Amino acid sequence: MRLVADLGLTLLPILGIEILTGLILFLFAHGLTPKGSALAARIFNALASANLLVVQDVTFQTDVHVWVGYLTVWLIALKAWASWPTLIGWWPRKFSPSRQLIEKTLAWSILVFASTSYLTGLALTVRPYGTFLISARIWRDAHLWTSGLLLLPLAWHVWRFLPTATRVALVQVRRIVIGR
Numbered sequence: 001m002r003l004v005a006d007l008g009l010t011l012l013p014i015l016g017i018e019i020l021t022g023l024i025l026f027l028f029a030h031g032l033t034p035k036g037s038a039l040a041a042r043i044f045n046a047l048a049s050a051n052l053l054v055v056q057d058v059t060f061q062t063d064v065h066v067w068v069g070y071l072t073v074w075l076i077a078l079k080a081w082a083s084w085p086t087l088i089g090w091w092p093r094k095f096s097p098s099r100q101l102i103e104k105t106l107a108w109s110i111l112v113f114a115s116t117s118y119l120t121g122l123a124l125t126v127r128p129y130g131t132f133l134i135s136a137r138i139w140r141d142a143h144l145w146t147s148g149l150l151l152l153p154l155a156w157h158v159w160r161f162l163p164t165a166t167r168v169a170l171v172q173v174r175r176i177v178i179g180r
Helices: 003-030 038-049 058-082 084-088 097-125 136-178
Strands: none
Touching: 003 058, 003 136, 058 084, 058 097, 084 097, 097 136
16 A cells, blocks of 8 residues: 555656646647747746746657656556556445446556557657558557546546545654654
């Protein structure tokens, strides 16, 4: 339980970076960035004054998104390994059978969508397709859709288990501070 909670809390900021960079790349890829707006000018000026114009570089965003994605997938795989008993059978008895089915479906959908998102993202990075087989646009759209679908069960999972993970982490911190 402690390992699962620790991995979940470790994943939160990493997933935040991946979601933010993915959102930025989505906006750039679909031409939804408001280049001429007052908000865009304020953001550009703030980044320029902080010497952070690299943040606007699509190549930089792509690199961060890809490398954080590699880390995220391996942490999700490690978390799935640590929580394997709940994924394959055991579940708290306080839930009704229909609630257990919903919880398990959402938990497994995280694994399915995360691996599909990883594989389609890998296909974008490695480009194993030829120009005549499957276009990069199809891989990009598949990656965007699976990543978007991953957000739904992931948001449920965070909403559902963040209080428990926080309590587990606080118990560990108290033991370290008190020395028990």
